[in-house]
Amino acid sequence: MLVRAEARIGLRGVPLRAAVLLSIVLGWAVGNASGAGAGLSALATGDAASTYLALVVVYWMAMIACRDQAVSAAAIVLSKPQPTERLVVSRFLGGYLQVLALLLTLFVGAALSRWWHAGTLAGFAAYGIQFFRAAVVLFFAASASYTLALLAGTPLAGALAGMYWLVTLAGQDYLAKVYYPYYTQNLPAFGFAGVFLISMAALLHRRSRRGALCAPIGYRLAPWLTLLLVVMAVRPIIVHGHDPLMRLSPLMEEMGRQDASLLGRSPGFTLPDQHGRLVSLSGTPGRVFVIALLEPRTEEGVRLLDRLRDLHERYGSRGVLPLAVCIANDQGAARVVAMGERLRYPVLVDWGTHHAPRAADRSPIAGAFRVSDMPSVVVTDRRRRIRDILEGIGTYDGPGLEEAVLRRLAEEPE
Amino acid sequence: MGLYETDLTIGEGIFALLGPNGAGKSTLMSMLATLLEPTRGTARVGGYDIRRRKDKVREILGYLPQDFGLYPSLTVYETLDYIGLLYNQRDAALRSQRIEEAIARVNLGEVRDRLVAYLSGGMHQRVGLAQALINDPRLLIVDEPTTGLDPEERVRVRSMLTELGRDRVVILSTHLIEDVAAIADTVAVLHRGKIRYVGTPSGMRETLRGRVWEITASGDNLADIRRSFTETALQRDGDRVRIRVLSETAPAADAQPVEPTLDDAYIGLMREEAGERQHDG
Numbered sequence: 001m002l003v004r005a006e007a008r009i010g011l012r013g014v015p016l017r018a019a020v021l022l023s024i025v026l027g028w029a030v031g032n033a034s035g036a037g038a039g040l041s042a043l044a045t046g047d048a049a050s051t052y053l054a055l056v057v058v059y060w061m062a063m064i065a066c067r068d069q070a071v072s073a074a075a076i077v078l079s080k081p082q083p084t085e086r087l088v089v090s091r092f093l094g095g096y097l098q099v100l101a102l103l104l105t106l107f108v109g110a111a112l113s114r115w116w117h118a119g120t121l122a123g124f125a126a127y128g129i130q131f132f133r134a135a136v137v138l139f140f141a142a143s144a145s146y147t148l149a150l151l152a153g154t155p156l157a158g159a160l161a162g163m164y165w166l167v168t169l170a171g172q173d174y175l176a177k178v179y180y181p182y183y184t185q186n187l188p189a190f191g192f193a194g195v196f197l198i199s200m201a202a203l204l205h206r207r208s209r210r211g212a213l214c215a216p217i218g219y220r221l222a223p224w225l226t227l228l229l230v231v232m233a234v235r236p237i238i239v240h241g242h243d244p245l246m247r248l249s250p251l252m253e254e255m256g257r258q259d260a261s262l263l264g265r266s267p268g269f270t271l272p273d274q275h276g277r278l279v280s281l282s283g284t285p286g287r288v289f290v291i292a293l294l295e296p297r298t299e300e301g302v303r304l305l306d307r308l309r310d311l312h313e314r315y316g317s318r319g320v321l322p323l324a325v326c327i328a329n330d331q332g333a334a335r336v337v338a339m340g341e342r343l344r345y346p347v348l349v350d351w352g353t354h355h356a357p358r359a360a361d362r363s364p365i366a367g368a369f370r371v372s373d374m375p376s377v378v379v380t381d382r383r384r385r386i387r388d389i390l391e392g393i394g395t396y397d398g399p400g401l402e403e404a405v406l407r408r409l410a411e412e413p414e
Numbered sequence: 415m416g417l418y419e420t421d422l423t424i425g426e427g428i429f430a431l432l433g434p435n436g437a438g439k440s441t442l443m444s445m446l447a448t449l450l451e452p453t454r455g456t457a458r459v460g461g462y463d464i465r466r467r468k469d470k471v472r473e474i475l476g477y478l479p480q481d482f483g484l485y486p487s488l489t490v491y492e493t494l495d496y497i498g499l500l501y502n503q504r505d506a507a508l509r510s511q512r513i514e515e516a517i518a519r520v521n522l523g524e525v526r527d528r529l530v531a532y533l534s535g536g537m538h539q540r541v542g543l544a545q546a547l548i549n550d551p552r553l554l555i556v557d558e559p560t561t562g563l564d565p566e567e568r569v570r571v572r573s574m575l576t577e578l579g580r581d582r583v584v585i586l587s588t589h590l591i592e593d594v595a596a597i598a599d600t601v602a603v604l605h606r607g608k609i610r611y612v613g614t615p616s617g618m619r620e621t622l623r624g625r626v627w628e629i630t631a632s633g634d635n636l637a638d639i640r641r642s643f644t645e646t647a648l649q650r651d652g653d654r655v656r657i658r659v660l661s662e663t664a665p666a667a668d669a670q671p672v673e674p675t676l677d678d679a680y681i682g683l684m685r686e687e688a689g690e691r692q693h694d695g
Contacts (some may be wrong), residue, residue, distance in 0.1 A: 002499045072482055073482065228543060
């Protein structure tokens with residue numbers, strides 16, 4: 001009940017209404033993305049939420065943390081018997097509900113834009129995944145800003161969370177992937193970190209207000225438990241991940257040591273698909289593979305994915321199997337785009353992707369395939385030998401790709 | 415302003431804390447309201463220690479601070495509903511009943527659905543009083559509740575406090591002597607963190623009986639009188655001026671002894687304290 005009352009205080013205010021309006025406009029602007037489905041639109045909307053909206057949230061939650069000082073209501077509120085920790089958590093949750101309202105309007109704006117411009121909302125479920133992802137990211141942004149502002153007693157302290165965000169936006173060349181709250185693989189760690197921060201705020205804020213009483217046991221245990229969960233979530237990212245700025249994975253290094261050449265055997269790989277199942281070339285022998293390495297956040301990448309879907313629908317029964325390898329730092333992008341574009345063929349997550357200026361350097365697998373321009377497509381024969389290599393516009397535009405597949409089928413019908 | 419150790423027992427009725435700005439009134443109020451921790455000593459409210467059982471004190475306390483704000487985006491009713499939740503009143507029906515009672519008590523029925531942002535100063539103060547009544551407190555602390563109000567609103571607030579003081583302890587902090595004269599059962603004069611007087615307002619007046627004089631002065635001797643005696647009031651009367659002064663003996667041949675007022679007594683106390691300090695120095 002207190003959470004609802006806290007939310008109402010902000011939801012009624014003019015600033016939030018203005019922010020909602022801006023949020024719809026932003027959603028409308030980013031939601032109009034190309035593609036047969038809503039995949040790219042959903043990705044763009046989630047990214048806008050995790051970057052631009054996060055900065056708004058940092059400001060918003062810092063103001064909520066210091067609201068009583070701003071309106072001189074602290075004496076009234078603090079003279080009431082409501083326990084401090086409950087007040088801290090309720091106020092945060094009330095503020096977070098306002099954040100979710102903003103997020104929802106952003107996605108509504110994006111979906112409306114998509115429907116208006118493309119005339120369809122096919123793959124709408126992708127918005128759901130992105131909404132959830134952005135909600136966790138904003139939860140962390142909100143908790144960091146709120147906690148800092150609350151404990152320091154000034155909204156300026158909340159700006160430190162905003163600084164972190166700006167550093168992650170600007171520092172892709174020197175920050176390891178694990179520092180990015182908006183990568184799907186990091187969501188559990190940053191989600192738990194958010195809970196950790198809030199539990200610390202609840203425990204430490206105005207401790208003397210409790211008098212001789214102690215905080216309830218749950219509040220005292222929460223920081224330790226959530227800190228443990230943060231460690232448990234971060235450890236596998238570091239130990240099993242691949243990032244030259246943090247730690248190299250021997251498995252990924254092994255995959256990267258292969259070398260693709262025309263008429264040579266295609267480099268092999270084992271990567272998870274959009275459903276989490278491991279997919280490898282050796283696991284499906286005797287197929288004509290259309291291996292596409294692409295960036296799912298680009299228009300070219302999505303157009304190629306749609307192209308591969310057409311090929312799969314038309315020639316899949318004759319042994320053609322497209323394999324889209326998503327070169328993206330965010331390991332959740334493959335799933336979103338696969339759901340948004342309603343793809344039934346394997347869309348693989350290249351978890352070895354990292355920041356690098358050149359396409360071939362972005363992932364060991366891209367290096368193995370000697371990718372110089374994204375997107376890049378390799379067509380193999382049924383014995384896994386590379387027969388055609390296409391790069392850039394030729395992959396998703398013009399007849400080149402389909403002709404290459406038809407050539408394979410003509411030479412090797414079965 | 416700090417507060418020296420003070421022994422004080424406050425019973426039912428309206429207890430007024432009188433003193434100039436910076437005397438320590440708000441400090442004492444904040445301590446009793448559990449907002450400020452005393453560095454030494456303690457106090458008990460309803461039997462609960464304000465240092466150790468702050469939670470219990472807050473349950474029986476209603477507090478109206480001197481300068482307070484409310485959330486401008488909420489209506490009067492919603493504000494009180496929020497305060498009810500802060501009092502841990504989870505039963506919506508009971509909370510609603512308490513809110514309606516408080517609204518009726520401070521006469522805010524007409525504006526119950528108006529946003530707090532659009533209330534006048536007097537109404538804002540009444541909402542402040544209503545929020546302090548939501549839990550039907552045994553102790554009501556009101557800090558300078560009439561400051562800044564127009565005369566009509568001031569009378570209204572005093573009436574409410576008189577009504578409330580019938581069945582609970584009301585501690586009223588003020589620097590307006592007319593507040594004390596109008597409604598206080600007991601008064602304590604606080605200056606520089608020390609209690610200078612505790613007793614009834616009439617007893618405070620009695621401390622100066624026989625020592626208050628009124629002199630009718632012309633412009634020529636007015637300056638001499640003001641320099642020689644402690645002046646407590648001055649009133650123009652045509653070309654002449656009637657001036658009240660404190661003196662052990664008749665200050666002039668035409669001086670008339672008059673009934674002491676609370677103003678006289680208050681100024682007398684302040685002057686005595688200043689004299690003591692000068693003497694100590």
